[in-house]
Amino acid sequence: MDRRLGTWRVGLAVLAAALALAACRTPSAPDTLLGPEETAAESRPLGGQSLAQRKQELDRAWRDLVHFHATLESLRHRKDRNGFVLFSGFVDAYMGTHLDPLIEPEWQSEHPELQGLDANVRLVQAELLMHLRNPQRMQRALNEIERRYAGRGEMLVDYPVGEQSRLADAIENLTTRKWRG
Amino acid sequence: MKRLAATLVLFLVAGAGRASDAPDVWAGYLDYAYVYSSAEPDALKRRLDEYGREAGQSLPQLIAARFALPSATAEPDETASRRKAIAYLLDYLARGDLASLEASVEAVHDLEGGLHRPENRYWYHYVLAHRALEKGRRFDFVGEVLDLWLHVVVPLEASFESLQTLSLDESPNSGLASALPYVYENVARLVLLRAPRLGLDRDLDPLGAIVLMLHDGRVGAHPDVIPVQASSREYLDRIVQRLEGPESDGGSLTFVLALFEATRRHEQARGLLASEGLSPRTLDAMRVASGAYATALERADTVQGRCAVHTRMLRQLGELYVARQRLGVNPEIEAPFGVEDAIVVYEAMAAARDGGWEQLGWAKDGRPAYVAAMRGLWEEIQEATLNVADYYLARSLASPAFADDDARNAARLHERYLGLFLEHATAQGSDGVPDSAYFAAHEAAKGMGDAYLVYAPHPTAAEVELAIRRYRAALGIFPFDRALWSSLAAGLERQGRVGDYLSVARPVADGVTRSRALDTWITSGEPEAARIAALRRAFSDSQALMYLGFAEAGQVGKLSGDLRGLRAQRAEVGRRLAALTARRDGSAGPVLVSLDDAPPANAAPLDAAELSELSREIEEAKTLRARLDQQVDARTRTLPVFEATLETDGLAAELRARRDHPLHALLRRMYHERRS
Numbered sequence: 026m027d028r029r030l031g032t033w034r035v036g037l038a039v040l041a042a043a044l045a046l047a048a049c050r051t052p053s054a055p056d057t058l059l060g061p062e063e064t065a066a067e068s069r070p071l072g073g074q075s076l077a078q079r080k081q082e083l084d085r086a087w088r089d090l091v092h093f094h095a096t097l098e099s100l101r102h103r104k105d106r107n108g109f110v111l112f113s114g115f116v117d118a119y120m121g122t123h124l125d126p127l128i129e130p131e132w133q134s135e136h137p138e139l140q141g142l143d144a145n146v147r148l149v150q151a152e153l154l155m156h157l158r159n160p161q162r163m164q165r166a167l168n169e170i171e172r173r174y175a176g177r178g179e180m181l182v183d184y185p186v187g188e189q190s191r192l193a194d195a196i197e198n199l200t201t202r203k204w205r206g
Numbered sequence: 207m208k209r210l211a212a213t214l215v216l217f218l219v220a221g222a223g224r225a226s227d228a229p230d231v232w233a234g235y236l237d238y239a240y241v242y243s244s245a246e247p248d249a250l251k252r253r254l255d256e257y258g259r260e261a262g263q264s265l266p267q268l269i270a271a272r273f274a275l276p277s278a279t280a281e282p283d284e285t286a287s288r289r290k291a292i293a294y295l296l297d298y299l300a301r302g303d304l305a306s307l308e309a310s311v312e313a314v315h316d317l318e319g320g321l322h323r324p325e326n327r328y329w330y331h332y333v334l335a336h337r338a339l340e341k342g343r344r345f346d347f348v349g350e351v352l353d354l355w356l357h358v359v360v361p362l363e364a365s366f367e368s369l370q371t372l373s374l375d376e377s378p379n380s381g382l383a384s385a386l387p388y389v390y391e392n393v394a395r396l397v398l399l400r401a402p403r404l405g406l407d408r409d410l411d412p413l414g415a416i417v418l419m420l421h422d423g424r425v426g427a428h429p430d431v432i433p434v435q436a437s438s439r440e441y442l443d444r445i446v447q448r449l450e451g452p453e454s455d456g457g458s459l460t461f462v463l464a465l466f467e468a469t470r471r472h473e474q475a476r477g478l479l480a481s482e483g484l485s486p487r488t489l490d491a492m493r494v495a496s497g498a499y500a501t502a503l504e505r506a507d508t509v510q511g512r513c514a515v516h517t518r519m520l521r522q523l524g525e526l527y528v529a530r531q532r533l534g535v536n537p538e539i540e541a542p543f544g545v546e547d548a549i550v551v552y553e554a555m556a557a558a559r560d561g562g563w564e565q566l567g568w569a570k571d572g573r574p575a576y577v578a579a580m581r582g583l584w585e586e587i588q589e590a591t592l593n594v595a596d597y598y599l600a601r602s603l604a605s606p607a608f609a610d611d612d613a614r615n616a617a618r619l620h621e622r623y624l625g626l627f628l629e630h631a632t633a634q635g636s637d638g639v640p641d642s643a644y645f646a647a648h649e650a651a652k653g654m655g656d657a658y659l660v661y662a663p664h665p666t667a668a669e670v671e672l673a674i675r676r677y678r679a680a681l682g683i684f685p686f687d688r689a690l691w692s693s694l695a696a697g698l699e700r701q702g703r704v705g706d707y708l709s710v711a712r713p714v715a716d717g718v719t720r721s722r723a724l725d726t727w728i729t730s731g732e733p734e735a736a737r738i739a740a741l742r743r744a745f746s747d748s749q750a751l752m753y754l755g756f757a758e759a760g761q762v763g764k765l766s767g768d769l770r771g772l773r774a775q776r777a778e779v780g781r782r783l784a785a786l787t788a789r790r791d792g793s794a795g796p797v798l799v800s801l802d803d804a805p806p807a808n809a810a811p812l813d814a815a816e817l818s819e820l821s822r823e824i825e826e827a828k829t830l831r832a833r834l835d836q837q838v839d840a841r842t843r844t845l846p847v848f849e850a851t852l853e854t855d856g857l858a859a860e861l862r863a864r865r866d867h868p869l870h871a872l873l874r875r876m877y878h879e880r881r882s
Contacts, residue, residue, distance in 0.1 A: 092418035
């Protein structure tokens with residue numbers, strides 16, 4: 026038991042160190058033959074199958090986050106400290122390796138067919154960060170939502186989970202609960 | 207994806223019978239092992255034996271020839287190490303050989319340099335998860351499954367969808383991505399079937415999210431790859447239903463699996479009870495089920511979870527006592543907990559009625575689920591209590607030497623239930639009390655009266671008095687039990703107070719005739735309105751009430767015959783009175799002593815003494831006729847009313863058999879109406 030928990034802690038520490046190193050690294054010069062580097066995240070599918078697939082990915086990510094939320098709530102309610110630590114590590118790693126790259130592209134937050142899903146995912150992510158007792162990251166997530174959705178506070182979002190509200194209200198709700206995680 | 211399976215089949219067919227190519231044939235079997243590795247041990251063994259015959263070399267032979275030699279591991283390459291790990295894992299899964307599992311773990315560690323490949327990573331975590339299971343290292347097991355999901359499933363899902371969109375999921379180059387449906391299935395079976403089977407029954411809660419994700423459009427969502435009926439979809443549905451439903455323990459997977467296991471054991475015991483009675487095998491199965499319920503209770507962290515366990519456990523307790531009574535045998539089974547423990551849980555739930563019930567575990571499910579759970583637990587408490595009490599009453603008849611003790615045990619159980627009922631069936635707080643609880647209170651009160659007056663050979667005077675009070679209470683709750691009125695009369699007779707019957711019964715009957723709830727029920731033509739109306743008519747008539755107390759149903763014919771005799775007697779008295787009156791008035795001959803008497807001729811005038819005697823006879827005849835008029839009128843009016851009440855016989859049995867009988871709702875209304 027302790028070995029597993031220890032492994033997660035070491036893993037998290039390594040992950041944090043790797044992220045810090047990556048942030049300090051100087052970007053390599055672009056290959057002159059290939060031209061300026063364009064990441065997959067910056068490519069913008071306007072419609073068709075690619076858009077449908079991205080919609081599907083966002084929808085699945087949102088549903089998965091909702092399941093994470095239910096499990097974290099359950100663990101917290103049951104005061105299952107070991108389980109909470111173990112699962113928190115998993116959720117944290119999921120966000121870092123999968124979710125953050127998925128929601129990184131700016132265009133998703135502006136695309137009429139994706140913006141709702143994109144906002145929903147970000148809000149549940151902020152909620153999860155609150156449960157993970159990481160108010161700094163949660164605040165960054167909320168700031169990012171406010172920046173991306175500036176002027177669109179009236180937009181309806183699926184938050185809290187299972188309900189609907191205005192985006193501005195959802196942000197306010199999360200902000201006031203930031204320290205309650 | 208269908209082609210994937212077809213490829214495997216072709217591969218297997220092509221390789222059949224060529225012993226010299228056996229390692230190559232086995233390579234194919236091992237590379238596609240994710241398709242079949244989750245099969246049950248017997249099925250897996252049969253399949254591996256079949257592959258061995260087709261390859262001309264059994265799996266143990268392959269392992270001995272190819273993987274067990276020291277030289278084989280001198281220069282391990284990724285593919286060879288993976289196949290070796292898979293071969294040993296399959297051998298372990300089919301035969302349960304722990305040495306094979308350790309060899310698989312050893313081989314899989316050689317893959318640590320190549321974990322960037324999804325298939326390596328999948329088998330790496332899959333093998334280590336099996337080892338953690340076998341060693342009982344629950345946190346390691348949870349960690350391996352979470353790692354498998356994070357590092358294998360999540361990256362593969364995006365690739366799988368792209369491949370599927372382009373119909374490339376059947377391409378040989380699609381790698382493990384095309385096997386994703388099998389990966390889902392294998393993870394589901396590992397967590398839901400294999401882990402509980404190997405006794406891992408705690409600290410699985412972080413895997414709740416994995417189970418929810420598997421259920422959410424993953425397992426069973428690819429019928430072209432794995433037919434739904436061949437997948438674990440149905441089982442997963444039931445698990446998730448429990449996980450998210452009102453029988454959960456705050457969403458704990460550990461608890462759900464423990465309760466599921468207990469329920470499965472209970473079903474097995476119930477099946478044996480039906481087919482073999484209380485045989486040694488049945489008793490063993492019941493003990494195992496009780497133990498499984500005890501485990502589930504230990505895993506429960508919330509009142510919600512404890513409520514779910516007690517509700518099911520009490521059902522088993524009730525079934526045991528019904529079987530004991532029915533079969534006339536008395537085996538001993540230690541129940542880990544009983545009615546009193548369930549009452550403690552109920553009290554905890556009731557205490558949170560006006561606030562705090564959400565914290566008991568029903569926050570997500572809402573108040574209706576909380577109320578339904580309270581009612582469900584109550585019903586099991588009431589049924590178990592009544593069944594156990596019935597068992598003691600039946601035993602008191604079978605063993606007269608212990609009849610006093612058994613009858614008093616039954617009375618104590620009934621009194622316990624009545625205490626609970628009085629505490630909670632209040633106007634303000636009865637929402638957690640089911641409708642059927644009111645009839646059960648009637649049964650308990652009646653049962654208590656019976657225990658002292660019918661079953662206990664030597665009740666004390668205080669017990670007889672208490673029994674009569676309980677009969678009155680039972681009638682107050684359910685007055686439509688015709689036989690209970692005569693039980694009340696018999697009880698009073700035992701006290702030498704038979705004359706008090708009407709004064710005791712009348713207030714109860716008046717309560718019924720004045721009931722607005724009952725009147726509304728009858729005038730609205732609700733279920734059983736006609737049968738109840740017949741009894742209400744009887745209650746408004748004191749003479750009918752006397753019939754209810756003192757007449758048996760079988761006496762109706764005799765009572766009708768008596769009425770005919772009274773009518774004849776009245777007619778005769780009438781004629782005699784007419785004759786007497788005529789003689790006195792001088793308009794007729796002598797008085798007829800009987801109708802057969804011949805009138806005497808030339809009757810002489812009456813003297814003063816004779817006239818006085820005649821007047822006295824006339825007065826006597828008049829008094830007799832008035833009394834007969836009264837009797838005939840009363841019986842003419844009352845007997846049909848009493849006869850009509852016979853139609854209500856069986857109503858109590860119907861309510862006892864059906865918790866959802868519509869009359870239960872009427873009893874509830876009448877009970878609270880009387881107390882308002």
